[in-house]
Amino acid sequence: MDLDLSWVRAVQANTSAIERRAATLPGRRSVKKNHQAAWLCKAISLIDxxxxxxxxxxxxxxxxxAKARQPVRADILDALGMQDLTTGAVCVYHDMVETAVDALRGSGIPVAAVSTGFPAGLSPYKLRIAEIGESVAAGAEEIDIVITRRHVLQGNWQALYDEMREMRAACGEAHVKAILATGELGTLRNVARASLVCMMAGADFIKTSTGKESVNATLPVSLTMIRAIRDYEAHTGYKVGYKxxxxxxxxxxxxxxLALIKDELGDRWLQPDLFRFGASSLLGDIERQLEHHVTGAYSASWRHAAG
Structure with missing residues (x-):
């Protein structure tokens, strides 16, 4: 859609209220036994x-x-009745896209490539756009781009919109996830406004972080971005994903x-086309919890190697 600056400038964020709401989240929802195992299997299916x-x-x-194809030991999957469980995607640098595409051939698992001068996003602009095209040509079905943070910090929403729109166009049929690097945006109001602008410019997902900042995903930031997604869907009817x-x-x-997503956005967002975790070590802990559910005992982490 066209950039609506009046909507963007009207967006506010009550930081103290957001932080209070976020602080209540870990204790408000508790799932145990079979329900917990089911939710953890759902989480695996949403991992990049x-x-x-x-x-x-x-x-x-x-x-x-190989781990994405079979994210949990075969005996545990058999006990859970989840033999076909896979992760949502595999995310790599551009240089490894062809290798990942070849390794995942026939699995239905998409390859996501980080692009546009990841993680800083400060390489020459033409090269950032060209990098997107190279990753798509190599077989990446999803592109995780990084925005230029200074556009947000300077309140230059038109520049952010134009940048995001051109990157969206360069992705073609590939899904694009806009990485906001929220730990470097200063305020939750900036996070909310940047989220809205990226959605207006065509982002299929908005994503918190590159994972390389000093502060990455947090519950207050997540609540802020999820509320922006909810408002955007209410105004336009278009659903944008969150990562x-x-x-x-x-x-x-x-x-x-997952409880936050269910509460704020509903069950439709608990699917891989609208929600992902950007993670690597998360899968190992989930696998240990699932083994405990099946056997009643915790095992050493080396029994669940990521390779």
Whole structure:
């Protein structure tokens, strides 16, 4: 849609109220036994299993893709009746897209590529746009782009809109996730306004963080972005997805985020086309919790290797 600056400038965020609401979330919803196991299996199906390290190799990416195909040990999946469970996607740097596409061939699991000068987003603009095209050509079905933070910090909403719209166009048929790097935006009001502008410009998802900032996904930021998604859907009828990324490593945290999504947006958002976790270590803790559910005992983490 066209940029509606009057709507953007009218957006406010009551920080103290948001923080109070977020502080109540971990204790308000509790699921146990079979219900907990079911929610944890749901969480696995929503994970973008990620490796974004400078020392990534083809072997590491192929092992990660094998884990995405079978995220939990076969005996545990058999006991749960969840033999076909997979993660939502595999997320890698552009250089590893072809390897991941080859390793996931026939699985139906999409490959997501981080792009546009990830994580800082400060490489030359033409190169950032070209990088999107290269990742799509290599087979990435999802593109995680990073916005230029200074547009938000300076309140230059037109520049942010134009940038996001051009990146959306460069993605073609691929889904685009706009990474706001919320830990660097200063205020929750900036987070809310940036979320709205990116949605207006065509983002399929809005995402909290690159995972490389000092502050990544938090419940107050998540509540702010989810409310922006809810308002946008109410005004336009268009559903935009949400992806918290960075710092979510425990099964109990995943349950809190799922409860937040269910409360604020409803069951429709608990599907891979509208919600993802950006995580790597989260899967290991969920697998340990599922083994405890099946056997009654916790095992050592090495029994659930990410490769």
């Amino acid at each position: 299993l990620t490796t974004l390290s400078g020392d990534d190799t083809e072997g590491r990416v192929r092992r990660l893709c 918290p990324a960075g710092g979510i490593s425990k099964a109990k945290d995943a349950l809190t985020y």
